[in-house]
Amino acid sequence: xKRITIDPVTRLEGHAKIDIFLDAEGEVANTYFxxxxxxxxxxxxxxxxVEEMPVITNRIxxxxxxxxxxxxxxxxxxxxxxxxxSVAKKVRELLYMAFFITDHTTHFYALGGPDFVVGMDAPPAxxxxxxxxxxxxxxxxxxxxxxxxxNHHVIQMLGGRxxxxxxxxxxxxSKAVNEAERLEIEAIARANxxxxxxxxxxxxxxxxxxxxxxxxxxxxxxxxxxxxMGTVDARGQVNFYDGQIRxxxxxxxxxxxxxxxxxxxxxxxxxxxxxxxxxxxxKKIGWNGFVDGKQSGVxxxxxxxxxxxxNGMPTPQAQEEFERFYATFGxxxxxxxxxxxxxxxxxxxWARLIELLYASERMLELATDPExxxxxxxxxxxxxxxxxxxxxxxxxxxxxxxxxxxxxSRGILTRxxxxxxxxxxxxxxxMSTTRAARGxxxxxxxxxxxxxxxxxxxxxxxxxxxxxxTHALPxxxxxxxxxxxxxxxxxxxxxxxx
Amino acid sequence: MRRCLVVGLGNPILSDDGVGVAVIHAxxxxxxxxxxxxxxxxxxxxxxxxxxxxxxDDALIIDAMITRTxxxxxxxxxDFGDWPGARHTWSSHDxxxxxxxxxxxxxxxxxxxxxxxxxxxxxxxxxxGLTMTPEVAAAIPQVVRxxxxxxxxxCHIH
Numbered sequence: 001x002k003r004i005t006i007d008p009v010t011r012l013e014g015h016a017k018i019d020i021f022l023d024a025e026g027e028v029a030n031t032y033f034x035x036x037x038x039x040x041x042x043x044x045x046x047x048x049x050v051e052e053m054p055v056i057t058n059r060i061x062x063x064x065x066x067x068x069x070x071x072x073x074x075x076x077x078x079x080x081x082x083x084x085x086s087v088a089k090k091v092r093e094l095l096y097m098a099f100f101i102t103d104h105t106t107h108f109y110a111l112g113g114p115d116f117v118v119g120m121d122a123p124p125a126x127x128x129x130x131x132x133x134x135x136x137x138x139x140x141x142x143x144x145x146x147x148x149x150x151n152h153h154v155i156q157m158l159g160g161r162x163x164x165x166x167x168x169x170x171x172x173x174s175k176a177v178n179e180a181e182r183l184e185i186e187a188i189a190r191a192n193x194x195x196x197x198x199x200x201x202x203x204x205x206x207x208x209x210x211x212x213x214x215x216x217x218x219x220x221x222x223x224x225x226x227x228x229m230g231t232v233d234a235r236g237q238v239n240f241y242d243g244q245i246r247x248x249x250x251x252x253x254x255x256x257x258x259x260x261x262x263x264x265x266x267x268x269x270x271x272x273x274x275x276x277x278x279x280x281x282x283k284k285i286g287w288n289g290f291v292d293g294k295q296s297g298v299x300x301x302x303x304x305x306x307x308x309x310x311n312g313m314p315t316p317q318a319q320e321e322f323e324r325f326y327a328t329f330g331x332x333x334x335x336x337x338x339x340x341x342x343x344x345x346x347x348x349x350w351a352r353l354i355e356l357l358y359a360s361e362r363m364l365e366l367a368t369d370p371e372x373x374x375x376x377x378x379x380x381x382x383x384x385x386x387x388x389x390x391x392x393x394x395x396x397x398x399x400x401x402x403x404x405x406x407x408x409s410r411g412i413l414t415r416x417x418x419x420x421x422x423x424x425x426x427x428x429x430x431m432s433t434t435r436a437a438r439g440x441x442x443x444x445x446x447x448x449x450x451x452x453x454x455x456x457x458x459x460x461x462x463x464x465x466x467x468x469x470t471h472a473l474p475x476x477x478x479x480x481x482x483x484x485x486x487x488x489x490x491x492x493x494x495x496x497x498x
Numbered sequence: 499m500r501r502c503l504v505v506g507l508g509n510p511i512l513s514d515d516g517v518g519v520a521v522i523h524a525x526x527x528x529x530x531x532x533x534x535x536x537x538x539x540x541x542x543x544x545x546x547x548x549x550x551x552x553x554x555d556d557a558l559i560i561d562a563m564i565t566r567t568x569x570x571x572x573x574x575x576x577d578f579g580d581w582p583g584a585r586h587t588w589s590s591h592d593x594x595x596x597x598x599x600x601x602x603x604x605x606x607x608x609x610x611x612x613x614x615x616x617x618x619x620x621x622x623x624x625x626x627g628l629t630m631t632p633e634v635a636a637a638i639p640q641v642v643r644x645x646x647x648x649x650x651x652x653c654h655i656h
Contacts, residue, residue, distance in 0.1 A: 044511065044626035059511050059541065106545065110593050128593050129545075130601050141605045148545065163540050 018433055018459065026443040031434040032274050033459065045416045050079060050390070050407045054168045057403065057418070065164045066099035066155065067396035067421070070241070071403040073168030078261065079390025079405060080170045080381040087374040088172035090366050091158060093241040094185065095165065096394070097363040098154035100240060101147065101192050103397040104303075104356040107463050108199060109144045112349045115457055116207050121450030136202065147195050150188045157181055172378030179373055186367040192360035193317070200321065200353050207350070208328070217346040218329070221439045222458060224431055225250040225292045225343045227282060227299035229424065230306035231260070231395045236336055237314040238306055238358060240395040246309040247282065249294050252334050252341045255282070260393030263402055263419070268297075270427075279427045280419060290431045298431070301399030301424035302462060303351040308341035313354065315361035321354045345432055348461045352397075386411050396421035398463050422464045432458040499534045500653055503554040503610070504645065505547070506539040507561040513627045514570070514620035514634045518560040521616075524642045533653055548598035548609070556652060557610040558645060562634075563617030570621045571633030573641060578613035614648065616641050 023029045045056060054072040058065035070092060077084055084092075110129040114122075118131035126134075133141040152162060159165025160175060167174045177185075207213045216222070232246045233239040245263070247255045258266055269278035270287040281287045281297030288296045299305070313319040326339040329347065333339055342351075366372060386409060393402045398421030406415035422429075436458035440451050506522030508515045519539040526537050538550060551557050563574055578595070593601075602609050618641060621631045 039624055040626040056511065059509060110545070128597050130593075130597050130604070133601065133604065138605060141601060145545075145549075145602075145605060145607075149549065152549070163542060163546070 028438040074392025075390040075403040076170035080385045082171040084172040094366040095158040097359045098151040100359040102151045176375040189364035196357035222345040228305035228308035229301040230309040236311035238310045261391040298427040304348040311337040318358035399424040500555040502556040504558045513622040515623040557613045562620040568619040571637040572619040574617040
């Protein structure tokens with residue numbers, strides 16, 4: 001069997017790589033993606049005081065500390081059996097919207113967008129944010145950086161620190177919002193809404209109005225019919241901060257709707273010999289391999305799946321975009337406003353921008369909520385309230401994030417389990433890269449960088465985060481493709497040092 | 499007065515990866531009078547790191563390095579331009595620092611003309627923990643001394 005190695009995957013932290021195995025005829029037999037293993041997180045946490053978790057877990061990763069901080073404080077609320085005041089939940093959600101806005105913006109302009117804006121066949125060194133700006137103008141760069149700056153400012157203002165927020169506490173939040181801050185955030189939210197519309201227009205102009213791109217988006221190359229997962233509010237609409245988990249089947253029928261605290265009743269994890277990663281699947285369906293369809297327990301948790309499970313968006317402008325999104329793909333209407341799921345994985349990029357608009361509108365709603373400056377932001381907790389188990393869940397930009405802690409009666413951790421956003425998507429990511437590779441590599445020939453990039457695109461659309469803060473210097477992040485024959489001899493090498 | 503930023507990169511709970519942060523903590527405990535030097539730590543790269551550098555005349559980065567050609571604790575000094583593709587300054591969620599700097603300059607941000615780098619060869623950046631490889635921990639005082647001397651010369655302070 002021949003083996004092609006793409007190592008490491010560019011623009012992904014750590015040493016992620018994709019191995020592509022060819023059969024004797026040179027056709028793709030399978031692909032495996034591998035990422036470095038970080039060891040010992042649970043044992044690092046066990047024995048520590050559980051209140052440390054919001055600041056420890058936001059150190060796991062430099063990419064989404066806000067999501068870990070939020071899931072952790074919610075797990076602490078549960079552990080102490082305390083319901084935070086309504087204003088505390090709103091302030092948490094307000095910070096969380098600022099985080100979503102920066103994260104989704106950055107993914108579109110720096111990671112997902114360059115393939116479309118600069119071109120899938122462009123040299124890797126040009127397929128980045130700079131390339132985007134060269135193509136569409138300096139003003140765009142200024143807008144993107146201004147969006148990041150103003151939302152980082154909100155995160156710092158509300159979270160106490162810019163990079164790793166520290167304000168979350170069991171039972172609430174440690175810092176109230178004053179009127180001057182509220183006014184500032186309101187103005188920022190309005191600017192965000194305008195920016196979200198601008199970004200959707202960029203997507204329209206560059207992708208939706210381009211026949212070639214739309215053919216690619218709707219092609220079989222990037223199609224997977226799996227179950228979809230996401231958090232919905234009491235009206236069944238998208239919510240990033242709180243709600244129930246809804247899973248719909250590939251036809252859009254509700255499969256299950258559950259309290260995130262019961263995740264273990266619904267999810268199980270499959271192990272593969274080639275990876276230390278655990279592949280979550282729907283327990284009641286079972287693991288039937290890396291395959292599509294109703295009979296496979298594989299599910300997706302992403303911006304696309306969040307839209308697929310919801311009855312719509314809770315804010316008016318995002319709802320208009322939601323309607324336009326499903327109408328564009330000709331999806332029929334199901335009950336309660338839900339639409340037939342879209343399974344074209346590249347449509348995730350568009351779904352992400354609809355979420356960007358929702359997060360911006362929601363930020364404005366929260367910033368103009370009369371309650372938001374209420375100083376009664378925390379309910380104090382006592383050790384004797386500790387219940388021994390706490391589970392918290394939010395939607396991270398990359399999928400549903402669950403923190404599960406167990407402690408003794410003093411609050412000393414005895415067990416920690418996390419299912420992070422990307423973990424949900426391990427199986428779909430493996431399936432998508434295999435499908436793209438099968439469609440693109442024929443008779444063992446890897447023809448060019450553009451082709452390799454199309455395989456990477458299948459990976460990148462999930463916005464996977466294997467962030468482990470692995471630092472290795474010096475050294476480029478090359479992408480090496482090796483064709484290795486049955487004897488293990490390298491017969492061809494393609495390398496890019498972007 | 500020249501404004502200078504000293505950044506300790508890395509994850510302080512990931513064994514040797516925290517060495518840059520440990521250097522920053524040691525520098526913060528020293529007395530710095532009449533200067534405009536800021537010390538920050540961060541587990542960030544790319545745009546996020548570039549954004550932290552805005553407004554400074556000079557920047558220093560202290561970070562874990564893996565060259566696999568030096569023993570743990572080995573100190574490597576240079577300019578950022580020597581290692582434009584250095585992985586420590588990449589972010590998986592935006593871009594690498596060299597691209598981010600070019601972007602910042604192109605839209606008129608004020609960024610340091612020169613970025614000095616101190617790298618410390620490390621062994622374990624894959625295990626959660628607060629304990630460093632002894633040779634790596636032993637290099638910290640030397641890096642602290644060198645960075646201090648460099649800053650004194652750079653900023654004309656005593």
